[in-house]
Amino acid sequence: MEFIVVSTLNGFVYGLLLFMVSAGLTLIFGMMGVVNFAHASLYMLGAYLSFTITRATNFWVGLLIAPLIVATVGIFIERFMLRRVHGFGHSQQLLLTFGIAFVVEEVVKVFWGNFPIAYRPPGFLSGAAFTIFGTNFPSYRVFVAVVAILLLGMLYLLLQKTRIGIIVRASVQRPAMVSALGHNVPLIFLGVFGVGAWMAGLAGAVGGALLTTSPTMAAEMSVIAFVVVVVGGLGSLLGAFISSLLIGLLTSFSVGFQVSLADLANVFGFGDAARRIGGLLTLDVASLSASLPALLMLIVLLTRPAGLMGDRN
Amino acid sequence: MSLLSVQNLHAHYGKSHILHGVNFSLEAGTSVALLGRNGSGRSTAMKAIMGLVSPTGGSIKLNGAELAGVPAYKINRAGLAYVPEERLAFDHLTVEENLTIGLAPARRNSKTWTIEDMYAYFPRLKERRNVKAGSISGGEQQMLTLCRSLLGQPSVILIDEPTEGLAPKIVEHLAEVIRDIAQQGVASILVEQKMTIALKLCSRCLIMGHGSIVFNGTPDELLSTPSVRREWLEVA
Numbered sequence: 001m002e003f004i005v006v007s008t009l010n011g012f013v014y015g016l017l018l019f020m021v022s023a024g025l026t027l028i029f030g031m032m033g034v035v036n037f038a039h040a041s042l043y044m045l046g047a048y049l050s051f052t053i054t055r056a057t058n059f060w061v062g063l064l065i066a067p068l069i070v071a072t073v074g075i076f077i078e079r080f081m082l083r084r085v086h087g088f089g090h091s092q093q094l095l096l097t098f099g100i101a102f103v104v105e106e107v108v109k110v111f112w113g114n115f116p117i118a119y120r121p122p123g124f125l126s127g128a129a130f131t132i133f134g135t136n137f138p139s140y141r142v143f144v145a146v147v148a149i150l151l152l153g154m155l156y157l158l159l160q161k162t163r164i165g166i167i168v169r170a171s172v173q174r175p176a177m178v179s180a181l182g183h184n185v186p187l188i189f190l191g192v193f194g195v196g197a198w199m200a201g202l203a204g205a206v207g208g209a210l211l212t213t214s215p216t217m218a219a220e221m222s223v224i225a226f227v228v229v230v231v232g233g234l235g236s237l238l239g240a241f242i243s244s245l246l247i248g249l250l251t252s253f254s255v256g257f258q259v260s261l262a263d264l265a266n267v268f269g270f271g272d273a274a275r276r277i278g279g280l281l282t283l284d285v286a287s288l289s290a291s292l293p294a295l296l297m298l299i300v301l302l303t304r305p306a307g308l309m310g311d312r313n
Numbered sequence: 314m315s316l317l318s319v320q321n322l323h324a325h326y327g328k329s330h331i332l333h334g335v336n337f338s339l340e341a342g343t344s345v346a347l348l349g350r351n352g353s354g355r356s357t358a359m360k361a362i363m364g365l366v367s368p369t370g371g372s373i374k375l376n377g378a379e380l381a382g383v384p385a386y387k388i389n390r391a392g393l394a395y396v397p398e399e400r401l402a403f404d405h406l407t408v409e410e411n412l413t414i415g416l417a418p419a420r421r422n423s424k425t426w427t428i429e430d431m432y433a434y435f436p437r438l439k440e441r442r443n444v445k446a447g448s449i450s451g452g453e454q455q456m457l458t459l460c461r462s463l464l465g466q467p468s469v470i471l472i473d474e475p476t477e478g479l480a481p482k483i484v485e486h487l488a489e490v491i492r493d494i495a496q497q498g499v500a501s502i503l504v505e506q507k508m509t510i511a512l513k514l515c516s517r518c519l520i521m522g523h524g525s526i527v528f529n530g531t532p533d534e535l536l537s538t539p540s541v542r543r544e545w546l547e548v549a
Contacts, residue, residue, distance in 0.1 A: 170406060
């Protein structure tokens with residue numbers, strides 16, 4: 001029971017963090033058809049910048065300023081790089097964003113070093129929020145969940161209840177028609193890219209202290225975020241939300257699941273034989289936790305190629 | 314000076330030359346029919362005027378201001394509106410949200426349309442205001458996209474095949490509204506394949522063939538020249 005409750009809570013927090021990153025990714029893909037491989041680099045930049053700003057000032061200033069700097073970087077990338085290759089198709093955008101991801105990684109190594117940095121939750125958030133079945137649940141995880149839920153609520157209101165949100169949703173489906181109705185679609189794209197980058201930066205600012213802040217964090221997050229977006233259905237925000245939570249829970253449960261095929265064989269009395277063979281049979285679920293999301297993606301792609309909430313091919 | 318004047322307009326799709334120098338003009342508050350067979354370039358002409366297909370030559374002037382090569386959203390803000398043949402409603406948005414997207418602030422020297430005006434024209438849309446545009450009928454989508462464009466407070470509205478595939482009763486209703494729009498001072502270009510509606514609604518008829526205007530006259534002139542109809546309109 002303890003395992004289930006704690007894993008659910010942890011999975012929920014991790015899933016919400018994943019959503020903060022993948023929301024921007026799926027929104028940008030849905031609107032502009034841009035597969036942005038540099039999106040997770042913006043997440044990493046958010047973590048490093050807020051670490052440095054927090055040291056110079058305090059945690060709140062870092063949380064506020066770092067995502068804004070990341071949004072500015074995102075706007076710069078869209079306006080002066082992506083827009084220039086827009087007419088040349090997907091492969092150019094892919095190559096460009098791949099290149100940007102490499103450059104950001106190297107820049108991070110140059111400024112902060114090729115090793116994990118000590119980005120920790122601030123003192124007032126480092127205690128336990130509550131105790132459940134004898135396990136202390138860290139305040140910082142609650143804080144991350146609150147930030148993510150606030151962001152989710154804000155995004156929902158912005159997209160569903162405001163005119164600009166309605167125009168953004170219309171541009172996802174028919175950009176040319178929106179333009180013919182008098183709206184500056186490139187400017188709307190720029191704004192969406194900026195907001196997506198800001199969310200990634202914010203996710204980095206809070207997530208860096210929750211997970212590990214290191215030069216490889218972008219590559220790791222990039223893989224998971226793409227899995228989230230593909231499983232949820234490219235371009236679907238609701239799909240990204242559902243699949244973020246799904247993958248968060250899947251990862252969290254599998255990490256604590258020390259069961260292997262040999263243990264299963266044990267039930268039938270072949271446990272020792274299986275352990276002697278070793279290999280796959282003694283591999284426990286926990287050590288597979290990093291590959292399980294990819295497996296989920298494979299299954300979804302085979303059964304529902306458009307993703308859970310996707311409606312196009 | 315004409316409200317809209319199109320001179321020697323050329324357009325290409327890739328390497329194929331679609332418009333070979335289109336010339337015509339439109340006076341304020343008048344309705345013009347653009348007739349012709351499928352593939353004659355009528356829709357491309359509308360898209361080129363609206364900036365959705367880049368013109369490769371020629372000039373498009375609205376109130377004397379050059380619009381060729383200007384982005385579509387600026388052309389819309391200058392006073393041109395476009396209702397595409399494929400309608401292109403925003404399927405995932407409600408009827409009212411679709412209308413909201415078209416809504417532009419009032420302009421000087423022209424009537425200001427409101428969403429309530431649109432509901433008065435088409436009470437059906439009011440009934441379905443909270444329904445997703447993707448699940449309303451083709452006729453309702455035609456009403457919706459006409460209204461959506463009209464809310465941009467245009468001085469000229471380009472309507473591509475508004476009656477295609479619709480029931481006669483809906484066609485009649487749409488024709489009434491289009492006539493009323495003209496009476497309120499909005500000039501219109503009506504792309505049609507069938508002559509009947511065009512002759513009823515429009516004061517001039519243009520016929521397009523092979524990417525240029527091959528006939529420009531009043532409905533009576535068109536009716537009295539069967540050779541033109543035979544050569545450019547009728548399907549043998």
